Amino acid sequence: xxxxxSNKGAAKRFKKTAxxxxxxxxxxRHILTKRTTKNKxxxxxxxxxxxxxxxxxxxxxxxx
Numbered sequence: 001x002x003x004x005x006s007n008k009g010a011a012k013r014f015k016k017t018a019x020x021x022x023x024x025x026x027x028x029r030h031i032l033t034k035r036t037t038k039n040k041x042x043x044x045x046x047x048x049x050x051x052x053x054x055x056x057x058x059x060x061x062x063x064x
Contacts, residue, residue: 006060007060014061016064025043028043
């Protein structure tokens with residue numbers, strides 16, 4: 001039997017950790033001059049995916 005394919009979009013966005021899946025927050029790439037310093041600081045740390053979405057992402061990443 002052949003190997004299952006990972007969803008490549010999900011593989012680039014999520015990494016499996018002991019506490020679930022971590023991901024980088026959106027809107028932090030470019031054109032940051034219009035954003036406040038507070039907003040940019042709050043977007044800085046990586047976030048952990050909510051538990052209700054773990055099953056969805058785990059299905060897209062079968063070998064994670």
